[in-house]
Structures are given as C-alpha cells and as structure tokens.
Amino acid sequence: MTPSPSPPAGGTNASPQPHGDSIDFQPRKAAIIGVGLLGGSIGLALRRRWPSIEVFGSSRSEKKRQRALQTGCVTTACEDERAACRDADLIFICTPVGLIAEKAIQLAACCPEHALLTDVGSTKRKIVDTVESDARAAAKFVGSHPIAGGEKTGPEHATADLFENKRVVVTPTERTAADRLTRTIALWQALGAEVLQLSPSVHDDQLAGVSHATHFASCAVASILREDEITLIGSGWRDTTRVAAGDPQMWSDIAAQNAAPITVRLRAIRQQLDALIDAIDAEDRDTLMRLLTAAQQLRQCVPAPDSIRAPDSIPAPESAAETDSDA
Amino acid sequence: MTPSPSPPAGGTNASPQPHGDSIDFQPRKAAIIGVGLLGGSIGLALRRRWPSIEVFGSSRSEKKRQRALQTGCVTTACEDERAACRDADLIFICTPVGLIAEKAIQLAACCPEHALLTDVGSTKRKIVDTVESDARAAAKFVGSHPIAGGEKTGPEHATADLFENKRVVVTPTERTAADRLTRTIALWQALGAEVLQLSPSVHDDQLAGVSHATHFASCAVASILREDEITLIGSGWRDTTRVAAGDPQMWSDIAAQNAAPITVRLRAIRQQLDALIDAIDAEDRDTLMRLLTAAQQLRQCVPAPDSIRAPDSIPAPESAAETDSDA
Known part of the structure; x- marks a missing residue:
C-alpha cells in the first residue's frame, strides 16, 4: 500500500484504494473532538482495531460525554479539547463544519509534532484553504469526509462498523505532507473504508x-x-x-x-x-x-447500497414503476 | 357500517372509516382487468377473504397471464376482458390511468346489472367525469385509489396483505349509486384497508x-x-x-x-x-x-409508516441530523 502523496487530477474521481487491513503504525492515543454519531463510531472502530488504544473524547455537553463513556466510544471523556489532544497520535475533528478549520489550527499548536489531524466534514475547500493558511496546521492536517451517517445522532447510536465498506474521500493538496496522507489513507482503510482521493474543490x-x-x-x-x-x-x-x-x-x-x-x-x-x-x-x-x-x-444506473463500485456503463432502461402498469 | 352515499365536503379529508371485517354480500366471481402488482394483490386478497370466489384475470400479455395463474392471483386467466366480466359481481380495472374510463364504459355495457365496477387509478377526476358521461357506467362505477404499491411490478410480487392497514380513497359524486358506494367501502375494508372518501377533484x-x-x-x-x-x-x-x-x-x-x-x-x-x-x-x-x-x-410531523393516522397537531421541532453535529 503506497498511495501517491500528490493530489488527484482535478476533474475525475481517482479509483478507490483497495481495502487494506495492514497499517504500518500503531496509534497509542486518539482524540475525538465532538463525540456524536460519527465521532463515537470512530472511537468504537479504533478500539476494535487496536484494543489497547486510548481514546479521549471531548464534548461541551456533559450528557454527551457521559453517553460516550457508557457506550464505550471513548476511554476518557473531557470538556477541554486541548487536554484531549495532549500526546495524541491521531486527532479527529468531528464538530459542525463551520468550526473545523479554526479547531484544526488551534489544536495543531498544542498537539505532538508527529500527530495527524483529520476531520469528517462534508465540505472541504474552505476548511482546507483556511487550515493551510497556517503553516503548522497545514503540516499536520489532511481533510477527510466519510460518506456514512444516518438520521439518528449522538454517541448512543454509534457503531464500530459504520465505516465498513463505506467510502471515505481524502482531499490532499500540493501542501499536504506525504507521510500524513499515507497515514490518513491507511487509517480509514484500517477502519474498513474504501478510500478515494479528490482535490477539495472537486x-x-x-x-x-x-x-x-x-x-x-x-x-x-x-x-x-x-x-x-x-x-x-x-x-x-x-x-x-x-x-x-x-x-x-x-x-x-x-x-x-x-x-x-x-x-x-x-x-x-x-x-x-x-x-x-x-x-x-x-x-x-x-x-x-x-x-x-x-x-x-x-x-x-446507481448500484445497490451494498455494491459501492460504479458500474462500467449506464445500462439500458428497464421499467420499474412505483405502482401498477398493465393493460 | 352505514357510510353516507353523499360526497364529502370539498376541502377537507373525511375521517377514515373504521376497519371492518363484516361485509353483507358474498361475491361469487370477480374480474380483474390488468393483473399486475395491484390487480394480482387484489386477486390474492379476495381469495383469502372468500376462498370459494372465482377470480378471472385478464391481461394482453400471455406471460403475465401465466404468472398470475402460477402465483394464484387468479383462478382463470383470459385475454378477453369481456369474457372475464361475464357474470362478475365485482370488476376491478387495474390498467394504466389513461385507459380506465374507456374500459369502465365498455365493460359496464356487458357485465351483469348488479355488478360493481371500480378501479385503482392514482388520478380520479378525469376518470370519474368520463365514466359519468355514460349513464350505464355511472350507475355501476365507484372510483377507488389504494395508496399502496411498490417499486416491484408484476403479479409475481403480489401479496394478499398489500392493502392491510393501507388507505384506500373512494371518490363518490352526486351521481354515485348509494348501494355501490356502500359495497365499495365494505369491499376495501374486507381486504384490510382503511377507507376514506374524497371528491374526485379534492x-x-x-x-x-x-x-x-x-x-x-x-x-x-x-x-x-x-x-x-x-x-x-x-x-x-x-x-x-x-x-x-x-x-x-x-x-x-x-x-x-x-x-x-x-x-x-x-x-x-x-x-x-x-x-x-x-x-x-x-x-x-x-x-x-x-x-x-x-x-x-x-x-x-408525518407519522411512521405503520401508524397511518395523522397526529392531532404538528409537534415542536426536534433535531434529527443526517450526519453529525456536535461541538
């Protein structure tokens, strides 16, 4: 597994990386900023993959911290995001999209030099542009967007297999550090996802x-x-x-x-x-x-949900009426 | 069970009729014109409710007639719609909506005097207007629209319980015969549906x-x-x-x-x-x-699919995000 650190061509999807179980690093501590459905599921998936990992989760909500602990999404819950990131190898920012860039810049300043920062936001260009305006954050950050979720929210609905066979888009740029990109791809693959790379604007x-x-x-x-x-x-x-x-x-x-x-x-x-x-x-x-x-x-032409690869071509139309149609 | 034969007020839904198992007539023969998902399901539901009933199904498609017979939707399959309707107590027109009125007029001319003609079309005003332009058809016809179906089509996907706890709208007018309306309501209730009456244009x-x-x-x-x-x-x-x-x-x-x-x-x-x-x-x-x-x-404010009654009022909003939202 040697993904290219260069960004993909602008207008087309890169092929998804093959599902890989191997990962050449052993994270000891992860921080999850915002322990909702996605953050909670990341915590469960990390703990299943690396049973000895410490997972610190932060939330402003006392109730959410309690639920995250009760459901095993995190090993430690805290209000202070900086405290959660101290000594962390991996930092996942799972806040609303409007807060991600600001938090990435703040936390890049207080986390270890080797740490990898990523996120789960469903928009990328503004986030990545803002993060890259800060040299320290740019060196540690890779944008991610797992195409997974559901109507149910909160850590109580988190599942360890939320990312299994789901797509995760990672959005490197020319400024992305090659080692961080490699690690980000390997990380999502280790959590069961198929990774594809797109530029933030694509x-x-x-x-x-x-x-x-x-x-x-x-x-x-x-x-x-x-x-x-x-x-x-x-x-x-x-x-x-x-x-x-x-x-x-x-x-x-x-x-x-x-x-x-x-x-x-x-x-x-x-x-x-x-x-x-x-x-x-x-x-x-x-x-x-x-x-x-x-x-x-x-x-x-859209394949069924359990078949996440696109078809080779758009098939001929077939009638599939909502109600009846017979004479 | 004494539903009013008069049409409902224009702008509001009538309350659904209570689910009734009683029906004061015993149909001996039904005809289903167009044996697809809906027509086939009507056949299965009729045969479950009245095991001795004869169900004649007509379709232009030889393949569909064979499948209707194989799946037990009908007891006899034929190409000739008039033959299917001979001696029928009940006639269900399950063709595309553009053909329903024309067939109702044709078949009203050759079916028994006591027969009830109804349909399953998802539009009603043009159908009912056209049928009522013919005195003989107007006397026998009541418009129906079961709010049931699915993406799968054809008699092979028909089920006897398709109408269980589903709504069926019947659309009487001032010209509708009171006895036919009573029978139409009782019939759909006997197949498991909740019936409500609306004017065709409402x-x-x-x-x-x-x-x-x-x-x-x-x-x-x-x-x-x-x-x-x-x-x-x-x-x-x-x-x-x-x-x-x-x-x-x-x-x-x-x-x-x-x-x-x-x-x-x-x-x-x-x-x-x-x-x-x-x-x-x-x-x-x-x-x-x-x-x-x-x-x-x-x-x-829309109730879950298994709860088909409307709530008394629109509840206060609650957050139910598609993906995560936590800070």
Missing part, C-alpha cells in the same frame, strides 16, 4: 451534486405539504423528503461553506423542474417521456 | 401534493447526476431519487390526467427552491434557517 463540487443540493431540494418538496394531506402520504413522499428532517443548523453551515457549487446544482434542478412544468402544461408527451426516461436511466 | 389536488408532484421533483433531482459522481452517492441521494426509477409511461399518463394540480404544486416547489437559492446566494442565514426549519417541522 470534492465540494461533486458533493454539492449528490448530497448538498439534493438535501435542499428535498426540503423544498417537504415544504409544500398541507396538513390535511398527511393521511394520504405513501412511501414515495416519505422517501423523497426523508433528509428534510435533518438539522437546519448543520445544513445552514454546509450551505455557508459550499454556497457556489450548491446554488449551481439547485439552479440545474430548477431548470429540470421548469422543463417538466412546461412539458406538462403544453401536453407535450414526447418531451415529458424524454425527461422522465433520462431521469429513470440515471436513477437505475 | 383527491386529485391532494395526490398531486403528496405523490404526483413529488415524483416529478424527484426526477428533476435525479436528472442532474453526473456519471463521475456515482461513487459518492450515499443514502440521502438514494432515497430522495428512489421514485425517479418509476415507469416514464405511467407517470406521463398521470401527468396528462392531472396536469393542472401537478403544475400548481411543481411551481410551489420551484418557489421554495428559489427562496433557498436566494438565501444561500445572499448569505442570509436567518432566512435559510427559517426555510430549513419549516421543512424539518413538516417532515417530522
């Missing part, structure tokens, strides 16, 4: 497409519900709007971190909506069929 | 909101996927776009049957999208938080 552009803009579009759909229609809701509405139940504060932070790529994608969605409205208004069946068939083909 | 307006427009919006989201982003897809994108895999022909038919209510709702969704785009562009956190919180509250 990451943000692509995540805007498959996650961030999707979230806001789902909120727009949920917004128009009328209370007297609740009794008529079926599985279609339920699934299409599931993510709209997410934390407004968190998504507002994400919007602030990745505004331009998100609004580009939201405008593309709006353009598609307009085309559908126009075709329905004009009773233009040919255009409507073309738009619906294109959407169906794109949706059907 | 049904279509509300279904545009919770199903039809949602479907087209989901297609718009799926449409903007770029092939190099497939590897980054998580559960959020997957759920938000699930219904976009549905049959374009079926949804194009639905759009043609319910164009105005659907485009009204799509414009409402677009207006919400515009408000989100504007707030993100302007870095207006207050507005963004207000929009996201409103969507979250609406999404959270």
Whole structure:
C-alpha cells in the first residue's frame, strides 16, 4: 500500500484504494473532538482495531460525554479539547463544519509534532484553504469526509462498523505532507473504508451534486405539504423528503461553506423542474417521456447500497414503476 | 357500517372509516382487468377473504397471464376482458390511468346489472367525469385509489396483505349509486384497508401534493447526476431519487390526467427552491434557517409508516441530523 502523496487530477474521481487491513503504525492515543454519531463510531472502530488504544473524547455537553463513556466510544471523556489532544497520535475533528478549520489550527499548536489531524466534514475547500493558511496546521492536517451517517445522532447510536465498506474521500493538496496522507489513507482503510482521493474543490463540487443540493431540494418538496394531506402520504413522499428532517443548523453551515457549487446544482434542478412544468402544461408527451426516461436511466444506473463500485456503463432502461402498469 | 352515499365536503379529508371485517354480500366471481402488482394483490386478497370466489384475470400479455395463474392471483386467466366480466359481481380495472374510463364504459355495457365496477387509478377526476358521461357506467362505477404499491411490478410480487392497514380513497359524486358506494367501502375494508372518501377533484389536488408532484421533483433531482459522481452517492441521494426509477409511461399518463394540480404544486416547489437559492446566494442565514426549519417541522410531523393516522397537531421541532453535529 503506497498511495501517491500528490493530489488527484482535478476533474475525475481517482479509483478507490483497495481495502487494506495492514497499517504500518500503531496509534497509542486518539482524540475525538465532538463525540456524536460519527465521532463515537470512530472511537468504537479504533478500539476494535487496536484494543489497547486510548481514546479521549471531548464534548461541551456533559450528557454527551457521559453517553460516550457508557457506550464505550471513548476511554476518557473531557470538556477541554486541548487536554484531549495532549500526546495524541491521531486527532479527529468531528464538530459542525463551520468550526473545523479554526479547531484544526488551534489544536495543531498544542498537539505532538508527529500527530495527524483529520476531520469528517462534508465540505472541504474552505476548511482546507483556511487550515493551510497556517503553516503548522497545514503540516499536520489532511481533510477527510466519510460518506456514512444516518438520521439518528449522538454517541448512543454509534457503531464500530459504520465505516465498513463505506467510502471515505481524502482531499490532499500540493501542501499536504506525504507521510500524513499515507497515514490518513491507511487509517480509514484500517477502519474498513474504501478510500478515494479528490482535490477539495472537486470534492465540494461533486458533493454539492449528490448530497448538498439534493438535501435542499428535498426540503423544498417537504415544504409544500398541507396538513390535511398527511393521511394520504405513501412511501414515495416519505422517501423523497426523508433528509428534510435533518438539522437546519448543520445544513445552514454546509450551505455557508459550499454556497457556489450548491446554488449551481439547485439552479440545474430548477431548470429540470421548469422543463417538466412546461412539458406538462403544453401536453407535450414526447418531451415529458424524454425527461422522465433520462431521469429513470440515471436513477437505475446507481448500484445497490451494498455494491459501492460504479458500474462500467449506464445500462439500458428497464421499467420499474412505483405502482401498477398493465393493460 | 352505514357510510353516507353523499360526497364529502370539498376541502377537507373525511375521517377514515373504521376497519371492518363484516361485509353483507358474498361475491361469487370477480374480474380483474390488468393483473399486475395491484390487480394480482387484489386477486390474492379476495381469495383469502372468500376462498370459494372465482377470480378471472385478464391481461394482453400471455406471460403475465401465466404468472398470475402460477402465483394464484387468479383462478382463470383470459385475454378477453369481456369474457372475464361475464357474470362478475365485482370488476376491478387495474390498467394504466389513461385507459380506465374507456374500459369502465365498455365493460359496464356487458357485465351483469348488479355488478360493481371500480378501479385503482392514482388520478380520479378525469376518470370519474368520463365514466359519468355514460349513464350505464355511472350507475355501476365507484372510483377507488389504494395508496399502496411498490417499486416491484408484476403479479409475481403480489401479496394478499398489500392493502392491510393501507388507505384506500373512494371518490363518490352526486351521481354515485348509494348501494355501490356502500359495497365499495365494505369491499376495501374486507381486504384490510382503511377507507376514506374524497371528491374526485379534492383527491386529485391532494395526490398531486403528496405523490404526483413529488415524483416529478424527484426526477428533476435525479436528472442532474453526473456519471463521475456515482461513487459518492450515499443514502440521502438514494432515497430522495428512489421514485425517479418509476415507469416514464405511467407517470406521463398521470401527468396528462392531472396536469393542472401537478403544475400548481411543481411551481410551489420551484418557489421554495428559489427562496433557498436566494438565501444561500445572499448569505442570509436567518432566512435559510427559517426555510430549513419549516421543512424539518413538516417532515417530522408525518407519522411512521405503520401508524397511518395523522397526529392531532404538528409537534415542536426536534433535531434529527443526517450526519453529525456536535461541538
């Protein structure tokens, strides 16, 4: 396992690294800043992989610290982030995205020289740019984004296998230290993930497409519900709007971190909506069929959740109706 | 069980009828025109409820007729719809929505005088209007729409319990015969459903909101996927776009049957999208938080799938983030 320390080409995904169980370092102490679902799951996964590791978790919430201890996510819980990072080999910043860069810079100043700092934020460009404006933090930090999670939050829902067969994007730049990148990749692989490398801006552009803009579009759909229609809701509405139940504060932070790529994608969605409205208004069946068939083909080319590799090509469309269609 | 034969008030949902096992008639023969997932499930449910019933199923597809026989959805399969309806007490029209009214009129002319004709179409106003333009069909027909189904199609996926604890909307009008309405309600209740009555136009307006427009919006989201982003897809994108895999022909038919209510709702969704785009562009956190919180509250007021009754009121918002949020 000798991943290249250079950043990937701008516009395309690097292939995922093969799943590796080997890792050439033995972390003795990890610090997790923010012990929620992701931070807690990192703690459990680290302890399963290296049973003797010390895992210090910090949270401002006394209740969350207690739950993290009770569920075994951490071996020590503390309020003071700096204390958690003292002597740590690994530091995971699992706070809301708006706080990550600031904490990385602060903690890089007080953690050991050899420490690796990483994060789990679902935006990367602003975080990495800000961290790299500080030489000491730039030397220790590699951006990470595990594509894993769930609607349930808090350390009580953490699981040691949350990252098993999930993708983790790491986002090196020209300033990233080669040894830190190697260690970051090996670390996520040791926790069961498939790692791929993207530049921070390509990451943000692509995540805007498959996650961030999707979230806001789902909120727009949920917004128009009328209370007297609740009794008529079926599985279609339920699934299409599931993510709209997410934390407004968190998504507002994400919007602030990745505004331009998100609004580009939201405008593309709006353009598609307009085309559908126009075709329905004009009773233009040919255009409507073309738009619906294109959407169906794109949706059907996505592999099942347990198969995380992309198909070689987009398959021919197959009918998979929501309800019945027979004459 | 004495449901009122008069249509419900225009703007509000009638309360669902209590689940009833009693039914004051014993159907001897049913005909199912179009034996797919819904038609096949009706066949299985009828045979479970009345083991001696004859169920004739018609389909243009030889393969589908064979599968319907093999899975026990029907006792006799035939290509000729008129033959299927001869001597039938109950006739379920389970074809694409664009064909239902025409078939109801045709079959009303050749079925017994006492027969009840109903359907499973997810639009109602155009169907009921057209059927009621024919006096003989109007006397025998009651519109139905079971809010049940799935992505899997065909009689091989039919189940006898598809309608258990699901809602079925029946859509009587001033022209609906009281005895047929009573029988339609009792029938769906006998198959396990909770029945509610709505006028055809209220049904279509509300279904545009919770199903039809949602479907087209989901297609718009799926449409903007770029092939190099497939590897980054998580559960959020997957759920938000699930219904976009549905049959374009079926949804194009639905759009043609319910164009105005659907485009009204799509414009409402677009207006919400515009408000989100504007707030993100302007870095207006207050507005963004207000929009996201409103969507979250609406999404959270929807009861879990196994609890089909609406809550008394919309509860206070609770944070339920998609990923982590802890500092």
